[in-house]
Amino acid sequence: MKQKKIVLWIMVCMVMFISGTIAFSQEPAPIPPSEPEEAEVPPSVDPDVPSNVTAKDTPNDDGTSITVTWDIPPEDSGVVGYKILRNTNGGDFEEIGEQLTPLDTYDKREKINKYKDSKIVKDTSHAYIVRAIGANTTAESQQTAAVMAKAQWFHTGEIPLFISMLIFCAAIVGNVYYAKGGKDIFVRRIPGLEAVDEAIGRATEMGRSILYSTGLGGVSDVATIASMTILGQVARRTADYETPLRVPCKDPIVMNVLREMVKSSYLDEGRPDIYNEDNIFFITESQFAYAAGVDGIMLREKPAAIFLQGTFYAESLILAETGNSIGAIQIAGTDSEHQLPFFIAACDYTLIGEELYAASTYLSREPMLLGSLRGQDLGKLLIFVTMIAGVVLELIGINWITTLLQRVS
Amino acid sequence: MLTKLVSMDRRIVFILVALAVIIPMLVNVNLPVSTSAPTQKLYDFVEALPKGSTIMLAFDYGPSSFPELSPMAKALLKQCFDKDIGVVALTLVDDGTTLASTLIEEVAAEKNAENGEDFVFLGFRPGITQVILGMGTEIKSVFDTDYYGKKLDEIPMMENITNYDQIDLLVDLASSNTTEAWIIYANVQYNLKIAAGVTGVMVSQMFPYLQTGQLNGLMSGILGAAEYENLVEVQDKGMQYINVNSFVHILIVLLVIIGNIAYFTQRKREE
Amino acid sequence: MKRLIPLVLCFIFGIVMIATQFSPHPISKRVYEEVVNGALIISPFALVLATVTLIQTHATRILRRSDHWQYSFVVFAGLITMVVIGVPFGPKNTVFEWLYNNVQVPMDATMFSLLAFFIASAAYRAFRARTTEATLLLVTALIVMLGNVPVGNLVWNKLMSWTPWVDQASAAREWILYNPNLSARRGIILGVSLGVISQSVRIILGIERSYLGGGD
Numbered sequence: 001m002k003q004k005k006i007v008l009w010i011m012v013c014m015v016m017f018i019s020g021t022i023a024f025s026q027e028p029a030p031i032p033p034s035e036p037e038e039a040e041v042p043p044s045v046d047p048d049v050p051s052n053v054t055a056k057d058t059p060n061d062d063g064t065s066i067t068v069t070w071d072i073p074p075e076d077s078g079v080v081g082y083k084i085l086r087n088t089n090g091g092d093f094e095e096i097g098e099q100l101t102p103l104d105t106y107d108k109r110e111k112i113n114k115y116k117d118s119k120i121v122k123d124t125s126h127a128y129i130v131r132a133i134g135a136n137t138t139a140e141s142q143q144t145a146a147v148m149a150k151a152q153w154f155h156t157g158e159i160p161l162f163i164s165m166l167i168f169c170a171a172i173v174g175n176v177y178y179a180k181g182g183k184d185i186f187v188r189r190i191p192g193l194e195a196v197d198e199a200i201g202r203a204t205e206m207g208r209s210i211l212y213s214t215g216l217g218g219v220s221d222v223a224t225i226a227s228m229t230i231l232g233q234v235a236r237r238t239a240d241y242e243t244p245l246r247v248p249c250k251d252p253i254v255m256n257v258l259r260e261m262v263k264s265s266y267l268d269e270g271r272p273d274i275y276n277e278d279n280i281f282f283i284t285e286s287q288f289a290y291a292a293g294v295d296g297i298m299l300r301e302k303p304a305a306i307f308l309q310g311t312f313y314a315e316s317l318i319l320a321e322t323g324n325s326i327g328a329i330q331i332a333g334t335d336s337e338h339q340l341p342f343f344i345a346a347c348d349y350t351l352i353g354e355e356l357y358a359a360s361t362y363l364s365r366e367p368m369l370l371g372s373l374r375g376q377d378l379g380k381l382l383i384f385v386t387m388i389a390g391v392v393l394e395l396i397g398i399n400w401i402t403t404l405l406q407r408v409s
Numbered sequence: 410m411l412t413k414l415v416s417m418d419r420r421i422v423f424i425l426v427a428l429a430v431i432i433p434m435l436v437n438v439n440l441p442v443s444t445s446a447p448t449q450k451l452y453d454f455v456e457a458l459p460k461g462s463t464i465m466l467a468f469d470y471g472p473s474s475f476p477e478l479s480p481m482a483k484a485l486l487k488q489c490f491d492k493d494i495g496v497v498a499l500t501l502v503d504d505g506t507t508l509a510s511t512l513i514e515e516v517a518a519e520k521n522a523e524n525g526e527d528f529v530f531l532g533f534r535p536g537i538t539q540v541i542l543g544m545g546t547e548i549k550s551v552f553d554t555d556y557y558g559k560k561l562d563e564i565p566m567m568e569n570i571t572n573y574d575q576i577d578l579l580v581d582l583a584s585s586n587t588t589e590a591w592i593i594y595a596n597v598q599y600n601l602k603i604a605a606g607v608t609g610v611m612v613s614q615m616f617p618y619l620q621t622g623q624l625n626g627l628m629s630g631i632l633g634a635a636e637y638e639n640l641v642e643v644q645d646k647g648m649q650y651i652n653v654n655s656f657v658h659i660l661i662v663l664l665v666i667i668g669n670i671a672y673f674t675q676r677k678r679e680e
Numbered sequence: 681m682k683r684l685i686p687l688v689l690c691f692i693f694g695i696v697m698i699a700t701q702f703s704p705h706p707i708s709k710r711v712y713e714e715v716v717n718g719a720l721i722i723s724p725f726a727l728v729l730a731t732v733t734l735i736q737t738h739a740t741r742i743l744r745r746s747d748h749w750q751y752s753f754v755v756f757a758g759l760i761t762m763v764v765i766g767v768p769f770g771p772k773n774t775v776f777e778w779l780y781n782n783v784q785v786p787m788d789a790t791m792f793s794l795l796a797f798f799i800a801s802a803a804y805r806a807f808r809a810r811t812t813e814a815t816l817l818l819v820t821a822l823i824v825m826l827g828n829v830p831v832g833n834l835v836w837n838k839l840m841s842w843t844p845w846v847d848q849a850s851a852a853r854e855w856i857l858y859n860p861n862l863s864a865r866r867g868i869i870l871g872v873s874l875g876v877i878s879q880s881v882r883i884i885l886g887i888e889r890s891y892l893g894g895g896d
Binding site: 118286287288313338 | 613
């Protein structure tokens, strides 16, 4: 056993040493590709006339721009810049905008010169001329056909995203029906949620209260909604055990929903008599004043169990450390991934990211919710497969998955 | 003794931290500050802007993060005023207006910058998403007047500024998730270049955006502020606080080491 | 019926808001903006609700003489002072500004700075080399802490003088933040994002109804 551990340690150290040496011998931070250097232009050469100049309604926009494109001239073309001329309804051509450098108009992806005119007159046709500027002289292209900008109803560039969304939603809905059919669905153990009963039981035995915070999120935050559902389940158990449940709120709307939620949990358990509305109360909307308020409650009332579930920012550790100092059993859960280290350091159990969303399903074991959880896992599987396939294909020089994903983003 | 050391009373830790904060403040220690790549990138970007460019500065922090983020704002403003770069300032946080206006006025007085000519402070409007998206179309549609009640049409600096197209860089000084909102709505939808200065606890949250190039530079907490002050050659709070920060860091490292030694000694004895 | 109307509204608005994400048309943009503005209009009402609840809670506390009821007077004193000065004279008023700069700023900054003390005590307790994983976490944390501050570089150089990594404290920190940290973070973010989509689909389809205040 001990030998195995030593071998493991040597391996870890070697991997760290090698990767560290490789990493530090390279540039520490990957810097995104910089703009291409501006090409040097030979002086006093007449510029080439811009070729293949076309003007089209910009695709996938709200009908407020027209895009002009033209070919990239050869290196010795003598072009130092461009000016765009435009007419309206067949009138005279006028210069629009500033002088553009070849760098301004160069489109890296399509390898073409491009200018987007975003200051068009609505419902009017425009024609364009591109004027190439040389060291001393200029050269103008032919005028383009007149075009009118149109708004599009569907963004064709987002078709892959749309299809992935449909697949993902179908996986969820399909699995909800699968679960409705009475099929058994496995859910892995989440220790933080197994401990809910233990925490409530401990508070009951000690005759102390339970403190529940939904964090700083508003009612539209998914984490807050997930937290509300967990509170509903916690309230059912506290109603059973007659343990006082205190819920300080940062958002008045959340507070009202929570009151309804807890009340119906107490009703469901047949204990409306012990429900006390004053136990779910508003403190303040200010972040640190809220932290101070909740800390105060912890120190004065010394709750035996503390639940910190929802969206948290820098106050996470202030709350969790105070809770730790009074010896309460603490169960945290958040999707604010930057606060996870603090909760993990100071709390007994932490629900990491999506575990928070799965919590309501886990606690209620409702088949429909379990089905949606299975659908979510299928979506994750799809992402895994795409990632692995993308890496493998990229390694053997095929890069269509990467290109597709870059397009989508 | 050993048990006491393993589970040291947190009040002793608190006293030690307090001492590590107070002593370096009283004794003037100057530690050499090197510059990290993300801070250098922001500095180089602003340095490379030609005279007459415009940057937007979002004071998206409240009083709690004031000590950490205001040195960054000061250093950046000084650099802009020295280089004749126009500054359009605003805040997306309701309790940030007073802090921002006081700070801008203070730096402007020091650098002889004129309100309306060299800088504009737009103030606060509610709704983060709406404000960011609205300014993409037209700044005037969101802020019809500046913080002092002057119409934007009457402000000389705003004559040629309609929307993000005329802004060369946005620097978000943030203590919450506003930087993400700027990236999602202003960078992705309007191609506005973005850099940020954030509190120490948020730094690791920003690295994904730095790696993808969506952030054109980043000042990380008080270290970032000190680095920037060093780059623009001003001695201010950032430099002073980084010394305090250094001592507290070293204290924590020592505490962790002591804790581990005590823990292992105790475990060995028990065995 | 009491539940049907909110569920139908939720379904319609959910689908419409998704549709606006795929359409660049001005009408779609307008719908999106109007719905978001509508949500914004709710906040002043929430403010009224908040004030009423706050007054109610603390008034009840004083009337019932419940534990620590004396503190509720402090709440009223603060509330009345800020309203009396702030509402008629606005935030640019000198008294208001003075109170803001000398009361709220230091109090907020104090609360935030408590974090330094709590980080120290949490780190002291949590960073123990109990297992292999905990040891890795400990070593990583120490490297990041050394890379964070100028003095860390001096300590690092002393410790690393026998290795090829002299002067690399900051690079080591960045390597950790860019590689292991970012990979783990991206994994969590992917899971969270899928969780958000799944939860949203459940809400739009009316499978998840907890936001309506519990019950079925």
